[in-house]
Amino acid sequence: MSKLLTDLIEALRCLPGVGGKSAQRMAFHLLERERERGLRLASALEQAMQRIGNCTRCRNFSEEPVCSICASSSRDRHVLCVVESPTELAAIEQATGYRGQYFVLLGRLSPLDGLGPEELGLGLLTERLAEGEIEEMIIATNPTVEGEATAHYLAQLARAAGVKPTRLAHGVPLGGELEYVDRGTLAHAFGSRQSL
Amino acid sequence: MSKLLTDLIEALRCLPGVGGKSAQRMAFHLLERERERGLRLASALEQAMQRIGNCTRCRNFSEEPVCSICASSSRDRHVLCVVESPTELAAIEQATGYRGQYFVLLGRLSPLDGLGPEELGLGLLTERLAEGEIEEMIIATNPTVEGEATAHYLAQLARAAGVKPTRLAHGVPLGGELEYVDRGTLAHAFGSRQSL
Ligand SMILES: [Zn+2]
Ligand SMILES: [Zn+2]
Numbered sequence: 001m002s003k004l005l006t007d008l009i010e011a012l013r014c015l016p017g018v019g020g021k022s023a024q025r026m027a028f029h030l031l032e033r034e035r036e037r038g039l040r041l042a043s044a045l046e047q048a049m050q051r052i053g054n055c056t057r058c059r060n061f062s063e064e065p066v067c068s069i070c071a072s073s074s075r076d077r078h079v080l081c082v083v084e085s086p087t088e089l090a091a092i093e094q095a096t097g098y099r100g101q102y103f104v105l106l107g108r109l110s111p112l113d114g115l116g117p118e119e120l121g122l123g124l125l126t127e128r129l130a131e132g133e134i135e136e137m138i139i140a141t142n143p144t145v146e147g148e149a150t151a152h153y154l155a156q157l158a159r160a161a162g163v164k165p166t167r168l169a170h171g172v173p174l175g176g177e178l179e180y181v182d183r184g185t186l187a188h189a190f191g192s193r194q195s196l
Numbered sequence: 197m198s199k200l201l202t203d204l205i206e207a208l209r210c211l212p213g214v215g216g217k218s219a220q221r222m223a224f225h226l227l228e229r230e231r232e233r234g235l236r237l238a239s240a241l242e243q244a245m246q247r248i249g250n251c252t253r254c255r256n257f258s259e260e261p262v263c264s265i266c267a268s269s270s271r272d273r274h275v276l277c278v279v280e281s282p283t284e285l286a287a288i289e290q291a292t293g294y295r296g297q298y299f300v301l302l303g304r305l306s307p308l309d310g311l312g313p314e315e316l317g318l319g320l321l322t323e324r325l326a327e328g329e330i331e332e333m334i335i336a337t338n339p340t341v342e343g344e345a346t347a348h349y350l351a352q353l354a355r356a357a358g359v360k361p362t363r364l365a366h367g368v369p370l371g372g373e374l375e376y377v378d379r380g381t382l383a384h385a386f387g388s389r390q391s392l
Contacts, residue, residue, distance in 0.1 A: 011240035014233035028283040037210035042241035044207035087224040
């Protein structure tokens with residue numbers, strides 16, 4: 001098989017859920033029928049990998065210094081939802097009618113992995129709470145052991161700043177990841193979030 | 197959501213079997229954890245889409261004028277296997293012990309789609325048969341209506357050139373596509389190919 005083709009098949013395996021056989025099918029499909037779209041994908045990948053950074057205010061993915069949610073004048077400035085990752089932010093945006101602000105931890109407290117308050121940007125979060133606009137902090141970390149420990153730590157931070165911490169309602173399956181929860185369950189859990 | 201991220205998710209949908217939800221999961225996965233591999237994929241895609249052409253001798257995918265199979269001195273020069281597409285050539289290479297030559301039609305006879313003998317490179321194939329080295333032509337077009345019509349036409353070409361045409365044995369499910377046949381079945385059908 002041609003070297004460039006072998007390289008392409010190998011490279012496609014970086015995609016989650018794509019094994020050798022799917023990768024080969026994808027490569028042949030693009031070469032036989034979709035070269036223009038294949039080139040557009042190459043360009044979109046390059047641009048995204050190189051230019052998407054993190055919002056300086058909420059740490060969500062953004063190619064601008066401040067993301068569109070933080071920059072929006074139509075979002076509620078009194079509620080802040082804290083999530084572990086941009087994936088989970090997207091899941092909440094798509095499943096719920098939430099119109100407040102976000103803060104993305106880009107991880108969860110995990111001392112063994114070297115993830116402490118500094119890595120999670122908790123200094124930036126503390127400054128944000130100190131601005132005085134936020135009244136409620138919705139803690140939407142995952143219901144895993146580390147996610148719960150992180151939630152506990154965040155609730156203390158909130159209380160220290162005079163902000164009311166809330167947590168998503170039961171409904172999210174224990175041990176599950178928000179990313180894989182169906183929209184209905186996630187929307188329900190979001191709506192019935194409870195005071196901590 | 198960031199424009200570059202939206203563009204990437206949309207572009208990923210050119211991959212077969214990838215819908216909106218998988219595309220989003222792929223984009224976030226790459227951005228959160230695999231940026232280097234994402235960039236390598238971008239480069240592999242660009243190189244493959246731009247530089248892979250077709251072998252001037254067999255029409256298989258190749259970035260060189262003559263592909264590695266045609267250029268190999270260790271392959272049997274007396275047997276030629278004709279397939280519809282590079283995908284099917286790859287399936288035969290991977291499933292069987294075949295060590296002869298190939299010819300890739302890049303389609304099948306389909307007058308309504310404007311695919312006639314010229315589009316399938318049958319002039320090139322006729323020249324190849326006229327060289328006099330080929331003794332057997334294995335016709336491995338798909339067992340569909342158009343694939344069978346193409347096989348019939350190819351068998352006549354072979355006979356006219358004094359070459360023995362053979363066809364894959366029963367075992368390939370009727371109406372199926374070679375690409376999706378399991379390896380064992382394909383290997384068996386290949387081994388028990390019959391004279392036409
Ligand atoms: Zn932001
Ligand atoms: Zn060749």
